[in-house]
Amino acid sequence: MLDVGLKELDAVLAVARCGTFRAAAIDLDVSTTALSHTIARLEAGLGVRLFNRTTRSVSLTDAGRLFVGTVGPSVQDLRNALGTVQAHRETPTGTLRINAAPFAARAIMQPLVIAFLTQYPDMHVDLVTEGRMVDIVRDGFDLGVRLASLVPSDMIAVPLGDVQRHAVVATAAFLERHGTPQVPTDLLRQPCIRIRLPDGSLFRWRFEKDGQQVLIDVSGPLSLDDASLVRSAVFNGMGVGYFIEADIIDDINAGRLVRVLEDWTPSSAGLCLYYPGRRNLSAGMRAFLDLARTFARQAPGPRPAAE
Structure with a gap:
């Protein structure tokens, strides 16, 4: 398949527009020799002459007129498309x-x-x-x-x-029934809402205090993969929840949820x-x-x- 680029198309259109190779070369900012070679390679690839050449003039052949009439509008459409794309680099759209x-x-x-x-x-x-x-x-x-x-x-x-900070919370009614955990291992004796990670594994709750790190594999009645669902389960007294602080800070500040183990809750x-x-x-x-x-x-x- 003939490999024709914008450079070759511009060369043909410039010669047809300017009437001479010299004027077209000046218009394209290339040498006359380079332009002549570009046109010759294209004609050789097409197997047809696009221009009649004499020492005094240059004119389009019938094939050349057909080529320019067909390609010219397409090249303009291509340049418009390139300009539109370039505008995306210059103006936020x-x-x-x-x-x-x-x-x-x-x-x-x-x-x-x-x-x-x-x-x-x-x-x-x-x-x-x-x-x-x-x-x-x-x-x-x-x-x-x-x-x-x-x-x-x-x-x-x-x-x-x-x-980011994390927060461990439950409702006041839940803590009245099950007690308030004082250290992370207390959670092993309480129902918790398990968190399923995007890779399918279950998240082990991470705690840290005074350089001591503790990972707790909690258990409970529910395993969920969405923070809003975990929040709903906690509100309905199903267990203790482990959250990104920003997800439930309004509930904590309003007293709807009670924060526990805050001194053990790490940042990430x-x-x-x-x-x-x-x-x-x-x-x-x-x-x-x-x-x-x-x-x-x-x-x-x-x-x-x-x-």
Whole structure:
């Protein structure tokens, strides 16, 4: 199959437009010899002459007129398409697809997503939440948002600020019936809501105090893979729950849930945006990353290492 690129098409159109190889060469900023060779290679590949040449003039053959009449509009359409794509690099427009864990999506919604759309009204954000880890490249996402410890090693990470805390909670009525745990091992004698991780394994509750780390394989009547379902189960007195603090901090502050083992509850790595590469980022992507870095600098508390 003949391999014809935009360079060859531009060469034919320039000669047809300018009327001479010399004028077309000046128009294309190439040498007359290079232009002549480009046209000759194309004609050889097509097996037909596109131009009649004499020492004094150049004119299109019948095949050349057919070629220019057919190719000319298509080349213009191609240039328009390239210009449209280039505009995405210069002006934030189009769609930004983000995959995030549910709690991570809640954390970035107001300070990043809404702030971004307010600043760039021509952008659209498609935010997809799911607990399982996905390959953002394979599944067509521009960005992912996860805990720093879960970001794949081949991705570029942008830390989003302070570390995450966990919270262990139950209802006051539940604690009246079962007692308030004083140390993590007390949970082994109480019903707890087990957490199923995206890979299918059951999460062992992690505690830490004074350098001592404890992992507890709790038991209970339910195993769930969604924080909102765990919250519902805890509210209905089914057991003790282990949460990202941000998911239930309003319930704690309002007295709807009682926090236990707070002195044993560790912090974990903070959230990160991540994406596959630095080259040829769209204007929308660059603007969102810039906003994320500004947000991270303003966030209180310790931050993960910079990207």
